[in-house]
Amino acid sequence: MTDLSSFPITQRWPASHPDRIQLYATPTPNGVKVSIMLEETGLAYEPHFINISNNESKDPAFVALNPNGRIPAIIDPAGPDGKPLALWESGAILLYLAEKTGQFLPVDPARRYETLAWVFFQMSAIGPMFGQLGFFLRFGGKDIEDKRPRQRFVDETKRLLGVLDRQLEGRDWIVDDYSIADIATIGWVNALGAFYAAEAILGLDDYANVQAWLERALARPAVQRGLHIPAKPA
Template identity: 70%
Template sequence: MADLSSFPITKLWPAANPDVIQLYSFPTPNGVKVSMMLEETGLAYEPHAVNITKNETWGPEYLALNPNGKIPAIIDPHGPGDKPLELFESGAILIYLAEKTGKFLSSDAATRYQTIQWVMFQMAAIGPMFGQVGFFHKFAGAAYEDKRPRDRYAAESKRLLGVLETRLEGRDWIMDDYSIADIATLGWVRNFIGFYDAGGLVDYASLKNVPAWLERGLARPAVQRGLDIPKRPS
């Protein structure tokens, strides 16, 4: 049985089974990337809901795992060399889990790096821009009389969706096969048109390839399960 007692986070979120991957997350577009990946790979894991609405990522126990105070993060009790490994940043976790299982990231070097570039596209562009639209359209920023910030981020989000639309022309997935690039991006596009209700800002209805790709992705049973893990506290 693995010993995770040296990780302060396990004092607040104890591991019922310390021999499996411990997931500390919340069902946001960033959080569900990892739960979807874990569901897709079939790896055994134990989810812990870290309630970001109550600032639970800013306590010393969580910050000892992720000094950036964001979800998701994991502890793999059987990391490289069969030693516990802690990781934060969803993109890094996706790459790690893909390499651990040999799934959703090609072993061909060129395809591998091209897949990673699309993961970075989501991390560096889609996530931050869509999140800003969410703030200025859905949350506190929606009350701002000056709509220039919202419109600036909406325009950039529209451009990014255009990049994705072009990439998906003649393709079912971002790469030739379903990969971590799709897993990284699905939750963000779903959230943008769903929870943020921002499709009208970017003329989402005019797109063809992105909506079809989103429908294909959301039809995957592992994606559906992952979108609801960990469950939001009632």
């Protein structure tokens, strides 16, 4: 049996199946990137719910795996050279899993780098900007009287949706074939309506290509499952 005891996180969240990839996450827009990818690839994995509302990602056992104290993170017991690999940052995990399985990342160098550019676009722009907008709409930001900060993120979110909408003109997926660029982005775009209730303030119906793309993505069974993994313990 695979021994993962050298990783402190397995003492806090024990592995029932140490021979499987261990996923430590919450079904947030960042967390579901990895659960969707794992569902899409068919890799065997064991999810562990990290309660970020209780600051469990700041637990020393979690920080020993991810020094930044953020979900998601994984341990692959069958990493490079057959040795366990601990990995954090959702973009790095998506790239690793794509290369491990040979799925959802083009082999052609030009298309590969184009795909990675859109992954990094999500990491550097869509995630941070949509997340800040969500703060102002759903969390502490709604109590701030000065509306200029919120408007800044509304405007930037609209701009980014416009970039994505133009890229999707005449395409089913962000870079022709379904890839980690789509997987990285699905949870964030879905959250705009499903969690942040930002349909009206953003005019989401104006982004017809984005809306059609999201419908296609949400129709995928692996996406439907991944959006709710890890489930919160009863």
